[in-house]
Amino acid sequence: MAEVVLESVSKRFGNDLALEDVSLTVPDGSFVVLLGPTGAGKTTTLRMVSGLDVPDSGTVAIGGRPMAGFAPAQRDVAMVFQQYSLYPHLSVRDNLAFPLKSPVLRTPKDEIARKVAEVAEMLQISHKLDNRATALSGGEMQRVSIGRALVRDPAVFLMDEPLSSLDAKLRSDLRIELKGIQANTGATMLYVTHDQIEAMTMATHVGVLDRGRLVQFGPPREVYEEPVSIYAAGRLGQPRINVLPAGLFGGAPDRAVYIGLRPEHIAQGDGTEAIVRRVERLGDQTRLHLNLRDHDVVTVTDAHTDLTSGDTVKIRPRNPLYFGADGARIV
Template identity: 80%
Template sequence: MAEVTLTNISKSFGDQIGLDDVSMTIPDGSFVVLLGPTGAGKTTTLRMVSGLDKPDSGRITIGGRDMASYTPAQRDVTMVFQQYSLYPHLTVRQNLEFPLKSPILRTPQDEIDRKVGEVAEVLQISHKLDNKATALSGGEMQRVSIGRALVRQPSVYLMDEPLSSLDAKLRSDLRIELKSIQANSGATFLYVTHDQIEAMTMATHVGVLDHGKLVQFGSPREVYESPVSIYAASRLGQPRINVLPADVFGGGPASATHIGLRPEQIVQGDGEDSIVNRVEHLGDQTRLHLSFKSHDLITVTDAYTNLKAGDVVKIRPDKALYFGADGARVA
């Protein structure tokens, strides 16, 4: 496997900035997830590493080697796109075999058969191996697309929202399988997603991008508990962080203009009155939608609560986060 480093990478597409002076180290054997809205620079980062696009400035190394003169085929990376890209005239088995039959790899047939069988079992498509790609559902096509990457065992796996087209159960199953594959193989993953659950459950590191800038890079727990800004705080956590005027509860740093409260940072039972607007029973927990001094906020409570709309609940903040007028964290 290999460490990947991006040093002062910038890329523009006409007047649109793709990446703006991004520096990041993807450690060998890590599972790095990039988060951010559409246009933040996530897919552009993948394309820079893969060699499909070249940076306007900066340097990319994989395994200590400068990639400036390397073609995509020479970089020993594999990429799974958001939209599955299969050979429609080939069977599932032939699609999975295709990268292994490359003249560069020269994989023996018995090794090809073994790898294809193992990956097909993990992705739950063993019974589809002899089907043409055109006979598959969208979710099955995406699993084959992921499988084509997994059979290769490259230095770096690049994945652009590979689970977005799958149903909830399969997405949950494959989250576990992909993380298991990465952990057991020591592979290096660079993974793009909008799904906060994928980031929290799979990532060793999270990179938060905003309009081409890397605003925070750290473990999921670090980004969740110690975000550098309101923007970074909003990338992780479900429900999203509550952001209110800093003085709504009184106190707080003088330079703060906003207080940020994760749902679990709102203590119930004492403090000031709030009104329950709505109760959402989710099985393992219950979400309360509250109105507090004309501000809406969401917190969580016991799964078996008897609270209902119209009830009054006393609340207070606990270990709150504070932010300044520019959105940056205030200590």
């Protein structure tokens, strides 16, 4: 495996600025998730590392070696896309073996067979090796797509929203499997998603991108608890953080314009009165949708609460975050 370093990377497509002065280090053996909405620059960052696109300025290095002038096939990276990218006329076995048959790798036949069997067992698709790719379910096809990357044992895995086209249960199952594979193999992974649950559950580090700029990078818990801005705070957390006028509760520091409250950081029982608008029962917890002086607030409460729509509840901040007029955090 290898460390990946982007230094002051910028990229334009015509008049559109895709990346602006992005500096980022993906530590060797880490699982780094790039998080942000469509257009934030996540996929462009992957393409810079893979060599599918070339930076207008800045450098990309893999394993301490600058990649300028190296074609994608020379970079020892493997990419998994959102779509399955399988050869439909080939069996699962032949799809998995295909990358190893490259004239660049020149892998011996017995080594190909060993690696295919090993990866198929890891992904729990050994019983599907002789099936055509078209005979698989969506989850099985994505496993094969991931397996085509794993079988190569590259320096870096690049994954572009590989789970987004799957249903919720399959996404959950494959999240666990993928994290387990990364932990067991010590692979270096750079993973793109807009799903904050994937970021929180799989990442060792999260990079938050906003319109081509890297606004925060660190462990997911650090980004969650110590966001540098309202934007960064809003990328992680479900339900999303409540952003309210700083003066609603009193006690705000100078220059604070907004107060940010995670749903679990709202204490009940005393404080300012709010009206319950909706009660959302989720089994292990209940979400309360409140109206506080004409502002919408979401908090969590006991799963067996007796509160109903129209009730009044008193709330107060606990562990609040404060932000200035520009959205930057005030510590």
